[in-house]
Amino acid sequence: MQFTKMNGLGNDFVVVYGEKELPAGASDLAIRLCNRFFGIGADGLVYILPSERADFRMRIINSDGSEAEQCGNAIRCVAKYVYDKGLTSKTELTIETLGAGVQPLVLEVSEGKVERVTVDMGAPILNGLDVPTTIDANPVLGHSVEVDGRAFKFTAVSMGNPHCVIYVDDAAGFDLAKWGPQLEKHPLFPRKINVEFATVNSRSQVDMRVWERGAGPTLACGTGACATLVSSVLNGLTDRKATISLAGGDLLIEWKEADNRVYMTGPAAISFEGSVQA
Numbered sequence: 001m002q003f004t005k006m007n008g009l010g011n012d013f014v015v016v017y018g019e020k021e022l023p024a025g026a027s028d029l030a031i032r033l034c035n036r037f038f039g040i041g042a043d044g045l046v047y048i049l050p051s052e053r054a055d056f057r058m059r060i061i062n063s064d065g066s067e068a069e070q071c072g073n074a075i076r077c078v079a080k081y082v083y084d085k086g087l088t089s090k091t092e093l094t095i096e097t098l099g100a101g102v103q104p105l106v107l108e109v110s111e112g113k114v115e116r117v118t119v120d121m122g123a124p125i126l127n128g129l130d131v132p133t134t135i136d137a138n139p140v141l142g143h144s145v146e147v148d149g150r151a152f153k154f155t156a157v158s159m160g161n162p163h164c165v166i167y168v169d170d171a172a173g174f175d176l177a178k179w180g181p182q183l184e185k186h187p188l189f190p191r192k193i194n195v196e197f198a199t200v201n202s203r204s205q206v207d208m209r210v211w212e213r214g215a216g217p218t219l220a221c222g223t224g225a226c227a228t229l230v231s232s233v234l235n236g237l238t239d240r241k242a243t244i245s246l247a248g249g250d251l252l253i254e255w256k257e258a259d260n261r262v263y264m265t266g267p268a269a270i271s272f273e274g275s276v277q278a
Contacts, residue, residue, distance in 0.1 A: 001278035003033075004081060005040060005271040008073030010219030010248030012271065013060075014040050015081055017048040027065035029278060034063035040276060043215045046074050048081060054094035054102045056082055062214030069099020070160035072119060072222015072251075076268040079105050080114040084270070100160025118265040121223070124230045124255070125158035132162060133188050139234055147182040155231035159262065162213075163194045163227035167237075171199040171207040172247075180211025196224045200237045207245050219248030226262045229253040 004015045014033050023029070030045035032038070044062050051057035058078050060068040068074075075095055082088050091107040100122050108116040128135035133156050135143055140156035145164070154164040164183065168174050174197045183195045195211040208228045210221040225244035232238040233255055241254040251266040 002273070002275050003040070004273045005042065006046075006077040006081065006268060007248075007271055008076045008220060008222065008266060008268045009246055009251070011071075011073040011221060012042045013044050013046045013074055013077055014042045015046045015048065015077060017081065017085070017087075019047055019049060021049065022047055022059045026059075026061050027067075030061035030063065031065045033276065040274075043212070043218050044068065044071065044074065046071075046078065048078055051096040054096040055088060055090065056093070057096040059098060062212075063216075064214045066214040067098065068161060068214065070097045070223055072121060072159070072224075072226060072264050073220055073266075073268075074222075075103065075105070075119055076117040076222070076266060079107055079117045079119075080268040080270070083107055083109070083114050084112075097160060114268065116265060116267050118263055119222070121159055121226050121262040121264050123260045124227070124262060125160075126156070126230075126234075128156055131156045131158040132190055133164075133193075134190060135188065141234060145183065145186055145188055147179065147186060150179075152179075152183070155234060157227035157230050159223040159226045159230075161194060161223055162189060162191060163196060163224055164189070165196045165198055165228050165231035167235075168197045168199060171197045171209045174209055176209055176211050176217045180217065184211060184213050194221065194224055194227075196221070196228050196231075198228050198232070200232060203237070203239045204242045205245065206232055206238060206242055209247060220246040220251070222251060222264050222266065225251045225253050226255075226264055230255055230262060 126139035
């Protein structure tokens with residue numbers, strides 16, 4: 001099987017093109033290929049597939065074999081792949097996702113290669129039961145969740161996949177490994193949850209670290225950055241456009257009041273290519 005290793009700010013993926021549908025053994029294959037000691041190593045396995053509704057379709061299998069509804073870093077990688085490989089000449093295209101529908105993208109191209117991608121990530125889902133959580137509130141702001149004797153206040157946001165955003169004094173130094181897995185699997189979140197720990201430094205800049213559902217700590221999370229910006233606006237902490245600084249780099253996020261949609265701009269890169277026994 002031919003593959004391309006790609007990353008969006010260090011959130012890395014094994015990208016496969018050429019299948020017509022998601023293979024039956026994709027979950028087991030993702031677990032094997034994403035293993036950083038015995039496989040290629042990645043946060044997820046991404047398939048680029050044909051679509052009847054958009055230019056391309058994307059399916060993402062996390063490193064633990066579960067399927068993600070959406071991934072902001074992966075979709076930028078898909079856009080770079082299809083353009084750089086000559087599968088499209090469009091600089092404005094659409095990609096179908098499992099949880100967020102068809103998403104429009106605008107590609108910034110330099111010397112025939114995609115440098116940055118702006119993705120229309122859609123309108124945030126704020127109703128607690130739809131995120132989903134077990135909380136019947138819209139929106140879910142400042143709700144308490146307790147794990148291992150510690151209480152956290154969180155805001156719940158779905159960007160096609162579920163997030164809870166928690167504000168801390170030092171996101172960069174926060175103990176993700178201790179608190180992330182406990183919050184991910186808390187009973188408040190019936191389909192588990194992506195957890196963002198954020199520190200607001202100004203109305204235009206936020207530090208954020210993430211524990212991703214099904215993948216653990218990653219260097220970046222595009223949907224998580226979008227959820228963090230939405231949460232920060234709802235809590236009166238930032239303007240509607242801000243830089244979200246992750247371990248792997250920065251994403252520019254804007255939640256436009258005019259159309260209630262969230263726009264994410266950031267890079268994507270090809271690390272290497274190869275073949276592997278599937």
